[in-house]
Each structure stands twice: as structure tokens, then as C-alpha cells.
Amino acid sequence: MDSFDPRLIAVRSAHFIAGKYRDAQPGLEVVRPSDGQAYAQLPIADADLVDEAVNDAWQAFNRSDWASRPPRERARVMRRWADLIEADVAVLAPLEAVGSTRPHKDVIAWDIPYVAEGIRFFAELADKHGGHVAATQTDRLGMQIAEPYGVIAAIAPWNFPLSMASWKVAPALAAGNAVVLKPSELTPFSSLRFAELAVQAGIPAGIFNVVQGDGRITGDALCRHPRVGKVTFTGSTATGSSIMSTCALVGPKPVTLELGGKSPQLVFADVPDIAKTARTVALAITGNAGQVCVSGSRLLIERSIMEPFVAHLQAYFEELRPGPTWSSESTLSPIISRLQASRIDGIVQRSRQAGAEVLTGGGLFEGLGGAYYQPTLLAGLDNQNPAICEEIFGPVLTVQAFDDEQQALSLAAHATYGLAAGVHTADINRALRLVRRLEAGTVWVNRYGRSNDYILPTGGYKRSGIGKDLGREAFEANLRFKSVLIDIVQ
Numbered sequence: 001m002d003s004f005d006p007r008l009i010a011v012r013s014a015h016f017i018a019g020k021y022r023d024a025q026p027g028l029e030v031v032r033p034s035d036g037q038a039y040a041q042l043p044i045a046d047a048d049l050v051d052e053a054v055n056d057a058w059q060a061f062n063r064s065d066w067a068s069r070p071p072r073e074r075a076r077v078m079r080r081w082a083d084l085i086e087a088d089v090a091v092l093a094p095l096e097a098v099g100s101t102r103p104h105k106d107v108i109a110w111d112i113p114y115v116a117e118g119i120r121f122f123a124e125l126a127d128k129h130g131g132h133v134a135a136t137q138t139d140r141l142g143m144q145i146a147e148p149y150g151v152i153a154a155i156a157p158w159n160f161p162l163s164m165a166s167w168k169v170a171p172a173l174a175a176g177n178a179v180v181l182k183p184s185e186l187t188p189f190s191s192l193r194f195a196e197l198a199v200q201a202g203i204p205a206g207i208f209n210v211v212q213g214d215g216r217i218t219g220d221a222l223c224r225h226p227r228v229g230k231v232t233f234t235g236s237t238a239t240g241s242s243i244m245s246t247c248a249l250v251g252p253k254p255v256t257l258e259l260g261g262k263s264p265q266l267v268f269a270d271v272p273d274i275a276k277t278a279r280t281v282a283l284a285i286t287g288n289a290g291q292v293c294v295s296g297s298r299l300l301i302e303r304s305i306m307e308p309f310v311a312h313l314q315a316y317f318e319e320l321r322p323g324p325t326w327s328s329e330s331t332l333s334p335i336i337s338r339l340q341a342s343r344i345d346g347i348v349q350r351s352r353q354a355g356a357e358v359l360t361g362g363g364l365f366e367g368l369g370g371a372y373y374q375p376t377l378l379a380g381l382d383n384q385n386p387a388i389c390e391e392i393f394g395p396v397l398t399v400q401a402f403d404d405e406q407q408a409l410s411l412a413a414h415a416t417y418g419l420a421a422g423v424h425t426a427d428i429n430r431a432l433r434l435v436r437r438l439e440a441g442t443v444w445v446n447r448y449g450r451s452n453d454y455i456l457p458t459g460g461y462k463r464s465g466i467g468k469d470l471g472r473e474a475f476e477a478n479l480r481f482k483s484v485l486i487d488i489v490q
Helices: 046-062 069-086 089-098 105-122 161-174 190-201 215-224 237-250 273-291 303-319 338-353 405-412 428-437 472-474
Strands: 014-017 020-023 026-031 040-044 133-134 138-147 152-157 176-183 206-208 231-232 254-260 264-266 298-302 357-360 374-378 396-402 420-425 442-445 479-488
Touching: 014 190, 014 254, 020 133, 046 152, 046 176, 046 206, 046 215, 069 089, 069 105, 069 161, 069 190, 089 105, 089 161, 089 190, 105 161, 152 161, 152 215, 161 176, 161 190, 161 231, 161 472, 176 215, 176 405, 190 206, 215 237, 231 237, 237 254, 264 273, 264 405, 273 303, 273 396, 273 420, 298 303, 298 405, 303 357, 303 374, 303 396, 338 357, 338 374, 396 405, 420 428, 428 442
Parallel strands: 152 176, 152 231, 176 206, 231 254, 264 298, 264 420, 298 396, 374 396, 420 442
Antiparallel strands: 014 020, 014 206, 026 040, 133 138, 138 479, 357 374
């Protein structure tokens, strides 16, 4: 069934360290975004507990055979983990949905299969890498050897709790590392089950640990810990910059950062089906209520089709029905918190004051308990408008018209962000020209959004991040390389 009663979902306020739950004194109230009700208390891992978790992970890395066992065996264990995740859907799906913005039906249909298959993808890379023999003179042997870092600190966001955690954890484990994961304090509980299933699959206790808490205390302690070899993070540009600075000061140690975005969708008049393209554009900003790093939040459209295209968008926006994640009738997710909803509305109102015209939406839905924001369409903006400049992270789409390809590119350029972009056109030559000229880590053509092609890495240009998640690149980013030179005795 797609619906469930949130009162029946039991959560455990704990950490998961060395293969066991660690109950602790609660420190944070956790609120369901769907109805605004507090439903749990969360402990905060202080520096001492983070130290214990990291040291346990370090000991497990050194004492278990996880890094040294044959890679195919490591892959088999990870595939068992993926199988357990898929089989656990009755427990894991409502646990993921109840406290997040992810609709239960979507968790069942997309999130859990995506997580499981992603784990299998990275597991299969375990024995498909290695160093190489270097060209040296004949009486020497030069080699490069790939080795795991040891302990990886992973800091995951709230918008796709399980999916984003798997992006961090799966490649790190497949490469032979131990991991200490800090999920978002807003969506903390499904990660515990995720880690428990890893141990059930045969991943040694202590190789995958979860510490709960906020960024100020727990996240900072993780980044500063001397035994953490690398930090991987998804979230805001401001937080990512702070993490990078901390890692530089206390290490330096490497980081992978997937950060903010303000991604354009360029629509040309030659699209064969305006209604279909409009639906693609609309889904790219209303999926998960726009709470997606790669949301296509800026529509750039050829002027000659702007009026009918916007009419299709308005019609689609008006079809959406806000409601709790546990109801199969809901088609628009809640905003993660009232604070975030207030921030979204603040940007919209400042945008209006700066000259934007609200075509649809422009405010909160009232009387629904949780914080739900109306799908909003803003027009009449210049490139200095707050709605163009700032990442809103909500279901707010700006509309700007262009007359030719060069103007479209000029509007698409953003001073800060370069995470993703979309191009909609029937002209393959134009599409290829734009792919080369758009400053974005990912460009989609005649679609918008990721597929299950895990081989394609994701990451940003400019202040949208550094390094890559997914793909072979994410796996290799969890390895360090050692040069070896041997003199051959004649």
C-alpha cells in the first residue's frame, strides 16, 4: 500500500557505532515536515563521541579484513546488503517517508531501488581498478598502487536521506574504507536502519557507523578528527565552503563537495511537443517541492513560444495537490521546515519588490499543518533579481525570454553556480554547441534529471562543488595512490 499511519512508525533515537545501537541523551526535537508535529528526540554526538566512533572505525579498518579481503568477496557482501535493502521495503520506506519530504509511494518506486542498484554498481567496481606499471628504464620497476584512505567522514543532506547517504557510503566501502556517516538532524532515522542492514549483510562491525547531531558540533568534530582521511558532503555552498576551510586548516585533507545550484532550462521554439516539454520543465522544479540541488529553477524560453508554454506550466502547477508524505493522494511534497518555507517566501517577496510578476502561486498553502509552498512562476525579472541570483530550494520557477542562441547563453550564465543545465531543442547541432558552452557539471538534452546510469558522474562547476559523486570517479576518489620504484638486481 502507498499510504500508512505515521503514528505507527517507531523510530530509535540513537547512534550506531561498532555494529551496535548506542542510546544517548536526547538533545534535539525532530519534527515531521508533513504535519509540523514533533515525533522524536535526537541525541547530539559531541567531540568525545565522534572521537570514539572514528577510532572504532579506524580499529575496524585495521583489524578486520574488509580492506584486504579479495575484492570479489567484498562485492558479494555489498550485493547481499543491496538485496536486504530491497527486501526491507516495508520497514525502510515508511521510515524514510515519515520524517522527510519524500512521498512514501516514491520511496517504494524510486528511492529504495535506486539505492540498492547503486550499491551493486559500486560493488562491481571493487575488482575493476588497480594501479599501473610505469614506463621506466629496464633495470627498474615503477608502479602505482591504489589504497583506501582508512576512515571517510560522510555528511549527508535532508532532501533525499537514503539516496544521498548511499552516494557517500557505497563507493567508500567498495574501495575498502570504513565510514562514519552524519545524516541531517532533520532526517536522521532511516540511516540507522541502513547501517544495521549493512552489518546483517556481513560488513564487519565498525566499518559503517552513524553519528547523530548537527553541523556545528558533530559535523565540525568529524571534519577536524585527525584519523578522518577524507570528507564528503552534499549541501549548501556556504556549509561546503566552511567544511573545505576546516579540512584545509586541520589537514589538509581532501574533500568531495556537491553544493548549491541555480540551474537553467533552455527551451527553443523547435521543440516538437510544447505540452510534453512543459511537463518536463515543470517536474524539474516541483519534484520534491523543488528541494533538489539540480532543480531546473530558471526557465529560459524562446520568445515566440513563451505564451503557450507558460499556459501549460500554469495548468500543471494547478493540478498539484499538497499533502503528507504518507498519503497516496499527495502530489506535492511539504517543505522540510517552517523556517525553510519562510526563507523561500522571503526571497519571493523580495523578488516582487524588485519588479518580478507572480504568474502563479507566490505564497504558502494555509491550514495544512505542515509547511507547503505553492508552485510559483515568476516573470519580468532581470539578472540582478533575488529570484535569479539566489538558490531558493523550493517550487519556484523564474521565466526569462530570449530571441536567439547567444542571448540564451548570456542569460544562462550565473556568477555563482554551475551545477546542471537542460537544453530542449530538435536541432542536434544546436544542442551540441550549447553542451560545450554551458558552464555546468551536468547538461541534459531533451530531458531533465538523473537516470539510473550510475556510470555518469555528477558534480558542479564554480561554487557548485568540487569533485564528483557517482561514476568511476566517485569510486576512485575514495582511493589514494602510492608510487613504488624497485631496482632490479642483475
